[in-house]
Amino acid sequence: MKTYIYNFRYFIKESIDIFRLNLISNIFSLLSTGLIFFVLTLIIAGWNISSSVTEAIKGESEISVYFQEGLTDGQIKEMTKSITNVQGVKSVNLINEEEAYERMERVLGDDAQVLSFFEDNPFDAFLEVGIELSEIDIIVGRLSQMENVDLVRDNKEVLNRLSHMSDVLNLISYLALTAVGITTLVIMSHIIRQGIYHHREQINTLELLGAPKYFIALPFYIEGIGMTLTGGLLSLILSHFVLSEIYTQVSGPLPFIPMPDQGSVMQNLILMIISLSLILGFLGSAFGVSSSKGKN
DSSP states (O other): OHHHHHHHHHHHHHHHHHHHHTHHHHHHHHHHHHHHHHHHHHHHHHHHHHHHHHHHHHHTOEEEEEEOTTOOHHHHHHHHHHHHTSTTEEEEEEEOHHHHHHHHHHHHGGGGGGGGGOSSOOOOOEEEEEEOGGGHHHHHHHHHTSTTEEEEEOOHHHHHHHHHHHHHHHHHHHHHHHHHHHHHHHHHHHHHHHHHHHTHHHHHHHHHTTOOHHHHHHHHHHHHHHHHHHHHHHHHHHHHHHHHHHHHHHHTTOTTSOOOOHHHHHHHHHHHHHHHHHHHHHHHHHHHHHHTTTTO
16 A cells, blocks of 8 residues: 555656646646637537527527407407417417516616606507427418417527527537647647656666556656646636626626526536546647657
8 A cells, every 4th residue: 555655656746847847838838728728618608508598498489479459358368269279389478568568677677767758658468479489480370360460570580590609609619629639639748748758768767677668657647637637627717707707797688598507507617628638638648658659
């Protein structure tokens, strides 16, 4: 047991010595790795949030049916019943003028005072229809042909734009992940090769003494994994403050946007970035060690 503890201390000490050998260069490499991971975390967070918002809006897809003025309560109830029977319609709720006014007040927030300039309530009553998004074209077509229906307003264009934005962010995330992976591997392998080159005499001595290859290589693996892990942790700390500010800015003026839980987003980021840091650190170290064989 004492031997394992001693060896562990030796490996840690050697990895620190390797890092100190080119201290300034390695510090800049560490900061660069942290910034690279930071950009990746923001892109992944943006993709995660946009996907969640899009799915939430799709799950609550609604269209607004405005009917002609002067309809009696009986006619409105009959229209509601007819709309309910349309395939793909999940719910129908009557929103009167007062409720429509209150909704707009909540949406406008501090700017709701502009509504006071109207002498009368500018909003009309309408039917709020919950639908299956896949049936939106058929439903809108049938409702538009119904008697006493004045206007059918849907959010299909908004949903299509959100879906397109989510797809674009998805593609950007994959491209960023690829770029970060390649860049990190190049940086780590270069650092490891430099460390091996500067320790070539010590490595030759250890080989002559019969030290196993893993014993010689392990400090370099610890250095590479330690640097990527530290860079990943730095990026997570920065992204936490940035995401907190984004959520604060969005939740105030735009409370109706169904943002995913910030804790859940950060939890996913932590799991992904830590995993990537460990994997890329190991692979970068492995490439650096393997490419330096026979050159020391």
